[in-house]
Amino acid sequence: xxxxxxxILDDYQNVSRDFADWNRLSDNxxxxxxxxxxxxxxxxxxxxxxxxxxxxxxxxxxxxxxxINELPNLKLVITSGMWNxxxxxxxxxxxxxxxxxxxTKIHSTAELAWALIMNSWRGLQxxxxxxxxxxxxxxxxxxxxxxxxxxxxxxxxxxxxxNYGKAFGMNVxxxxxxxxxxxxxxxxxxxxxxxxxxxxxxxxxxxxxxSERTQGFIDKNKLRLMKKNSVLVNTSRGQIINENDLxxxxxxxxxxxxxxxxxxxxxxxxxxxxxKTKNTILTPHIGYVSSETxxxxxxxxxxxxxxxxxxxxxxxxx
Numbered sequence: 001x002x003x004x005x006x007x008i009l010d011d012y013q014n015v016s017r018d019f020a021d022w023n024r025l026s027d028n029x030x031x032x033x034x035x036x037x038x039x040x041x042x043x044x045x046x047x048x049x050x051x052x053x054x055x056x057x058x059x060x061x062x063x064x065x066x067x068i069n070e071l072p073n074l075k076l077v078i079t080s081g082m083w084n085x086x087x088x089x090x091x092x093x094x095x096x097x098x099x100x101x102x103x104t105k106i107h108s109t110a111e112l113a114w115a116l117i118m119n120s121w122r123g124l125q126x127x128x129x130x131x132x133x134x135x136x137x138x139x140x141x142x143x144x145x146x147x148x149x150x151x152x153x154x155x156x157x158x159x160x161x162x163n164y165g166k167a168f169g170m171n172v173x174x175x176x177x178x179x180x181x182x183x184x185x186x187x188x189x190x191x192x193x194x195x196x197x198x199x200x201x202x203x204x205x206x207x208x209x210x211s212e213r214t215q216g217f218i219d220k221n222k223l224r225l226m227k228k229n230s231v232l233v234n235t236s237r238g239q240i241i242n243e244n245d246l247x248x249x250x251x252x253x254x255x256x257x258x259x260x261x262x263x264x265x266x267x268x269x270x271x272x273x274x275x276k277t278k279n280t281i282l283t284p285h286i287g288y289v290s291s292e293t294x295x296x297x298x299x300x301x302x303x304x305x306x307x308x309x310x311x312x313x314x315x316x317x318x
Contacts, residue, residue, distance in 0.1 A: 004029045005073070006305060010060035011035050012267075013289075019298035026210035029053070037061070037267055038173050045070035051309075052076065053303040058288065059237075060266065062086040063123050078102065079306045080297035081288075084316065085210060089318045098308060099318040102300020109287035110160035113205050113235045117144075117161075120231045120281050121203060121265050145169035150201025153208025153236070156187070161191055161205055170284060173200060176182040176208050196226035203233065210237035220245040231257045232318070235287040238263040250279050261287050 008016050014035045016022070024032055038047060043208035048054065048067075053076045054209070056063060063077065063089045074097050080086060082101035092099045092119040115240045117190045119125055123139040131137055149165035151158045151174040158174065165172045166188075175197040184191035194202065204226065208214055218232075219242040226232070232255055234241060243264050249255050259281040266285055276279060300315070 003027075004058045004075075004305070004309070005050050006031045006055065007048060007051045008033045008043060008055040008057075008206045008301065010037055010039075010057045012037075012192045013241070014236070015294060016298055019291075019294045020302045021166070022302065025302065025305060025309075029305065031132040031241060033138075049073065053078070053305055056080070056084065056087065059086040064088050065091040068097070076100070076305065076308050078301050078302065079317075080104065093318040098313055098316065100302065100304040100308075100313060101315045101317050103296040103315075104288075104289070104300075105293045105296055106156050108290035108293055109158065109235050110157045110164070110207075112261060112283070112287045113157070113161050113165045113207070113233055116233050116235070116261065116281060116283070117149075117203055117205065117231070120233065120257045120259045125281055127156055137260065144203075147202040148173060148200050150174070150192075150196060151189075151205040151295040152176055152204065152206045154183060154187070155207060155209075158205075158207035159187065161207060162187065170203075173197065177213050195225060198222050199227075201230060202227065206236045206240055208236060208240065213242050216240070216242045218242065218246075220248065223249040226255050228253060229256045229258065235261040238266070247273060247277050250277055257281065259283075261285055305318075 001127060013033060016033050028241065038044060047069060048071055052073050054074065057080050061097050063086065064262065066086060068074065076098045077092055078100045080102050084136045089099055101227065121144060122141040126139050130188040145168060147170055149170040149172050150197060151162055151172065151177045154174045156258065162172045162174065173192045174184055175192050175194050181191040198204065217240055223245060246258060250258060257279045261283045262285055267275065274282065295313045304314060
């Protein structure tokens with residue numbers, strides 16, 4: 001049997017071989033690993049032309065209809081996790097290209113969201129840097145207890161963060177387009193309308209999916225509803241917030257701080273204005289970047305390829 005040409009895209013940390021034993025498939029595949037982001041390359045179809053299998057990390061490199069139709073050798077696409085909005089699943093189905101997912105872990109993103117909440121609300125980033133700069137106590141922190149935690153999206157991660165908030169004695173409120181009042185009542189969380197979510201929240205954290213309804217949903221009008229001392233946290237998708245409106249809100253003092261793990265453009269360019277905007281805490285989309293999650297992702301790639309070779313596909317999404 002001819003060896004399959006396999007590409008793993010966007011392995012930024014170069015850890016594919018650390019988390020999966022690719023030697024198991026050495027007789028069946030030729031493996032290439034791309035550590036740099038190539039999603040914006042004009043000749044992307046030429047770069048990927050030879051590959052039978054593409055392993056995609058979340059929504060880092062997109063796989064739209066146009067690109068799929070420029071890859072005649074493509075037989076199998078694997079995404080980390082069991083959902084990827086940047087892959088045209090319908091086009092893969094039309095082309096009879098198998099589309100699979102992997103197991104995942106969801107706790108790490110919720111944990112990062114809480115770390116960003118703690119950091120931004122207490123002013124930890126400033127004081128950590130102060131210690132390195134030889135300074136001592138320049139800010140006055142704030143306690144979480146008794147303040148209101150607003151959650152935009154009460155799915156698996158939103159529920160985890162809600163539990164963290166309760167453990168810290170916070171008042172927890174929630175809203176999203178599909179959320180029902182009874183869902184909140186079952187979790188002892190206050191259901192509010194979308195305006196009150198912005199008006200009442202001292203800390204507002206985003207845990208909803210990117211969709212036509214949520215893209216750009218948090219704009220200047222929503223940001224103006226927020227308290228001037230409030231904090232906005234986003235570990236979901238950058239496009240949910242209108243980036244220009246957010247930068248204006250920070251510069252104008254409409255909100256006190258934003259903590260972002262996700263951005264409109266990723267990787268975030270070195271000269272991007274957000275890197276220089278005041279009152280920001282930025283992390284490089286590491287919500288799901290943990291050893292436990294990567295173990296599921298990279299071993300999931302390997303298992304999916306192994307199963308495909310044995311004509312017993314697993315975790316099929318289309």
